[in-house]
Amino acid sequence: MPAFGSFSLLIALVLSGYNLLAGAVALRQLATGRRGWISPEKLAETARRAGIASFFTTACAAFALVWAAFTNDFSVAYITEHSNRALPAAYKFAALWSGQEGSLLLWAFLLSAYGFVLRVRHKVDVKLTAYASTILAGIQVFFLLLVNVAATPFSLVTGAIPADGNGLNPLLQYPEMVIHPPMLYLGYVGFSVPFAFALGALMMRYPGEKWIHITRRWTMVTWLFLTVGIFLGMHWAYSVLGWGGYWGWDPVENASVMPWLTGTAFLHSVMMQEKRGMMKSWNVWLIFSTFMLAILGTLLTRSGLVSSVHAFAQSAIGTWFWVFLVIVLAVCLFTYVLNRDHLKTEHKLESLVSRESSFLFNNLVLLAACFTVLWGTLFPVLSEYVQGNRVTVSAPFYNRVAVPIGVFLLFLTGIGPLLAWRSTSMRSIRKNFVLPGIVGLLVAIAIIPLGVHPWTIFTTDEQGGFYAWITFAMAAAVITAIFAEFWRGGKVIQQKSGQNLLTSMVQLTRRNTRRYGGYIVHFGIVLIFIGISGQAFNQSHEQTMNYKQSFMLGPYTIECLDYSQDSNPNYDTEFALLNVYRGGHLVTQLSPELRVYAASQQPSTIVANHSTLAWDLYVIYAGKDPGTGQPVIKAFLNPLVAWIWIGLIVTIIGTGIALAPNLSAAIAAQRHRAVVAPEVVAAGKAGD
Amino acid sequence: MRRLSRLALLPLLVVLGVVTLGSADTEARYNDLGHKMMCVCGCSEILIECNHVGCPDSDRMLGELKAAIASGDTNDAVLEAFQEKYGPTVLAAPLLTRFNIVAWVVPPTVLVLGLAGTFMLVKKWRLRTVAMPAVADDPASVELRARIRKETEL
Numbered sequence: 001m002p003a004f005g006s007f008s009l010l011i012a013l014v015l016s017g018y019n020l021l022a023g024a025v026a027l028r029q030l031a032t033g034r035r036g037w038i039s040p041e042k043l044a045e046t047a048r049r050a051g052i053a054s055f056f057t058t059a060c061a062a063f064a065l066v067w068a069a070f071t072n073d074f075s076v077a078y079i080t081e082h083s084n085r086a087l088p089a090a091y092k093f094a095a096l097w098s099g100q101e102g103s104l105l106l107w108a109f110l111l112s113a114y115g116f117v118l119r120v121r122h123k124v125d126v127k128l129t130a131y132a133s134t135i136l137a138g139i140q141v142f143f144l145l146l147v148n149v150a151a152t153p154f155s156l157v158t159g160a161i162p163a164d165g166n167g168l169n170p171l172l173q174y175p176e177m178v179i180h181p182p183m184l185y186l187g188y189v190g191f192s193v194p195f196a197f198a199l200g201a202l203m204m205r206y207p208g209e210k211w212i213h214i215t216r217r218w219t220m221v222t223w224l225f226l227t228v229g230i231f232l233g234m235h236w237a238y239s240v241l242g243w244g245g246y247w248g249w250d251p252v253e254n255a256s257v258m259p260w261l262t263g264t265a266f267l268h269s270v271m272m273q274e275k276r277g278m279m280k281s282w283n284v285w286l287i288f289s290t291f292m293l294a295i296l297g298t299l300l301t302r303s304g305l306v307s308s309v310h311a312f313a314q315s316a317i318g319t320w321f322w323v324f325l326v327i328v329l330a331v332c333l334f335t336y337v338l339n340r341d342h343l344k345t346e347h348k349l350e351s352l353v354s355r356e357s358s359f360l361f362n363n364l365v366l367l368a369a370c371f372t373v374l375w376g377t378l379f380p381v382l383s384e385y386v387q388g389n390r391v392t393v394s395a396p397f398y399n400r401v402a403v404p405i406g407v408f409l410l411f412l413t414g415i416g417p418l419l420a421w422r423s424t425s426m427r428s429i430r431k432n433f434v435l436p437g438i439v440g441l442l443v444a445i446a447i448i449p450l451g452v453h454p455w456t457i458f459t460t461d462e463q464g465g466f467y468a469w470i471t472f473a474m475a476a477a478v479i480t481a482i483f484a485e486f487w488r489g490g491k492v493i494q495q496k497s498g499q500n501l502l503t504s505m506v507q508l509t510r511r512n513t514r515r516y517g518g519y520i521v522h523f524g525i526v527l528i529f530i531g532i533s534g535q536a537f538n539q540s541h542e543q544t545m546n547y548k549q550s551f552m553l554g555p556y557t558i559e560c561l562d563y564s565q566d567s568n569p570n571y572d573t574e575f576a577l578l579n580v581y582r583g584g585h586l587v588t589q590l591s592p593e594l595r596v597y598a599a600s601q602q603p604s605t606i607v608a609n610h611s612t613l614a615w616d617l618y619v620i621y622a623g624k625d626p627g628t629g630q631p632v633i634k635a636f637l638n639p640l641v642a643w644i645w646i647g648l649i650v651t652i653i654g655t656g657i658a659l660a661p662n663l664s665a666a667i668a669a670q671r672h673r674a675v676v677a678p679e680v681v682a683a684g685k686a687g688d
Numbered sequence: 689m690r691r692l693s694r695l696a697l698l699p700l701l702v703v704l705g706v707v708t709l710g711s712a713d714t715e716a717r718y719n720d721l722g723h724k725m726m727c728v729c730g731c732s733e734i735l736i737e738c739n740h741v742g743c744p745d746s747d748r749m750l751g752e753l754k755a756a757i758a759s760g761d762t763n764d765a766v767l768e769a770f771q772e773k774y775g776p777t778v779l780a781a782p783l784l785t786r787f788n789i790v791a792w793v794v795p796p797t798v799l800v801l802g803l804a805g806t807f808m809l810v811k812k813w814r815l816r817t818v819a820m821p822a823v824a825d826d827p828a829s830v831e832l833r834a835r836i837r838k839e840t841e842l
Binding site: 197244245364368372394401402 | 723726732733734736737744776777778779782788791792794796798799802803806810
């Protein structure tokens with residue numbers, strides 16, 4: 001199987017190389033009108049087919065690696081390092097992306113899969129797809145070169161084949177690890193497609209905005225994958241790392257959030273290009289930057305340039321990424337300089353108070369947030385260069401600098417959709433903003449007696465209370481604004497159709513899925529902001545516990561019922577059994593664990609979490625007291641965390657709605673008649 | 689007599705208040721400073737959040753932090769002492785000293801400059817738009833207006 005895998009990768013490289021070269025020659029011939037011994041159309045078709053074939057060969061290689069993991073083929077060094085016999089089947093599958101070589105193979109496979117879909121659907125626009133396919137082939141060649149030369153997943157072990165492997169990193173032995181990395185990679189890799197279309201459209205001086213229409217769904221799906229990937233990573237960190245939080249501003253986390261920010265900016269600003277023919281250069285550079293940031297993120301974490309808890313990903317392939325990044329930047333710059341006159345804007349902004357300017361400010365704030373994250377990630381390197389010593393840039397920096405930018409973004413999330421295109425009248429502003437403003441103000445006042453004290457920023461070094469107060473008030477205003485939009489539209493349909501308000505609002509959404517799906521996404525993001533704000537009120541307590549000993553945390557009393565240890569072929573475990581009481585009543589029983597995995601001899605905490613809408617009671621088994629042998633229990637009371645995950649679900653639903661095609665008004669009317677007619681007949685009969 | 693006994697209790701309450709206030713303050717300072725430093729074991733985690741089983745450094749460092757707070761050192765003195773002992777990477781964020789100020793100043797400056805630039809750009813565009821003659825009957829404009837109406841109204 002290793003030979004089959006290696007051979008598949010080699011063929012994939014050859015096919016992608018052919019796709020790139022033949023595609024480039026064919027497009028050049030088409031552009032210049034010169035013809036070779038084979039017609040450019042035929043040559044382009046062979047290139048496309050080679051691209052399709054490269055998907056199958058890359059899939060064969062990925063299959064070979066997974067097969068090697070499932071069959072415990074420890075002749076493959078990668079399998080020896082990342083798997084073992086006792087590893088459960090799902091995690092053997094996850095071995096594909098648990099190390100450097102495998103994750104690069106996954107990247108190449110997903111890229112070829114995206115390319116496969118693009119090449120199969122080439123009739124959408126044959127010429128533009130040919131450009132995009134050739135550019136994608138160039139990216140594929142890079143990743144296939146990596147897995148063929150620099151980070152080969154099918155390298156064989158030297159010497160005798162070991163009887164068992166080292167096992168999977170214990171931190172990765174968690175259900176979300178089976179889906180978090182593929183989701184994240186689907187997001188990273190997926191941005192290659194709009195990037196390829198944008199670059200292709202610029203190269204061929206594509207007339208009109210059709211490339212944006214073609215890539216809109218690609219971009220949204222990719223954005224959704226990246227969003228889900230990031231949040232699954234947060235949930236994994238929360239559930240596995242056991243430090244009570246979900247976001248640590250680690251460089252790898254930062255690397256994932258940077259393309260997300262620019263991708264979000266792109267999703268907003270392309271609307272200006274679609275509707276007003278504005279910001280063409282800006283959009284092209286936004287998608288170029290998003291793709292390059294995805295590559296830069298990989299470079300930062302894999303080259304060892306910045307230190308990260310994801311240290312397992314580090315290796316010497318950084319130079320490859322540097323070279324690739326420089327080539328991509330050079331190609332983008334060269335193409336832009338040659339064709340920038342093609343990107344002249346058709347309209348200018350007419351008012352500061354308009355949808356266009358809100359998009360402009362939204363883009364600015366998203367890019368400022370992206371810059372802040374990039375700046376914080378790279379500052380240690382800059383400091384070493386200037387001062388001769390590294391510094392750490394971690395959570396306290398981002399909490400002070402990035403949080404205000406996030407709050408400003410929340411503000412724009414609220415006001416942007418309420419503004420009209422071109423210019424917004426004072427009457428419209430009054431109509432749309434008074435109610436949300438009043439609700440926001442009322443919430444700001446109402447939450448003060450509940451313990452949200454904004455003045456703590458002036459009396460202590462603590463800023464969380466202040467930002468939480470602003471966020472809660474603004475979130476209330478934004479949610480009101482969103483619901484008011486649904487209510488107003490629903491009322492109009494209700495008046496016309498006579499349906500109930502809820503049905504009218506559903507129909508409103510189906511008539512303009514993009515707009516109202518977008519509002520639902522905004523609602524989800526607001527919920528996420530609310531959830532994150534709860535962090536300002538976290539509490540924790542640590543105690544060594546004997547039988548029947550208890551402590552209080554918030555409204556809960558935690559009592560140690562028992563503690564013991566157990567063993568299975570994969571790991572040894574120590575655990576405590578805790579009763580949780582609230583108001584004297586037993587609420588739940590929690591059992592935090594500490595595992596030591598047999599193959600790697602690495603410990604891992606298994607968090608016990610009692611989650612409600614108000615807060616999470618998050619308990620970890622921190623170890624044994626060396627003197628008494630009793631368990632050390634650390635408990636956190638984390639308010640509002642559940643709203644982060646609820647917000648994610650709402651965001652997924654909203655994106656799904658925005659991706660769905662509009663229900664035309666005619667179909668809606670037809671359906672309404674079909675529904676109303678039997679009711680009218682029934683009413684008539686009742687009247688008789 | 690009852691009032692007298694209440695008065696006698698008052699100093700006790702004051703002492704108790706001061707003591708508990710002090711302990712709460714110490715706990716808050718410990719928590720605050722623990723969040724301003726990193727564990728030096730290489731885990732890249734905030735000191736007070738480092739939960740590695742058998743971590744060679746975090747317990748000792750937290751002990752040193754408790755001792756420093758108990759000895760009455762100011763927050764700045766504690767941070768400086770830790771920086772002296774473990775190097776600048778022990779601080780979770782750069783202090784406002786020398787070149788490190790740049791870390792704090794650049795992002796807000798970029799945002800403010802960006803906002804100012806955007807305002808100026810919009811102003812310039814608006815002036816240009818005013819100077820342009822309106823093309824009322826252009827079919828493209830009619831189509832555009834229809835699109836805008838469709839987008840902004842029902």
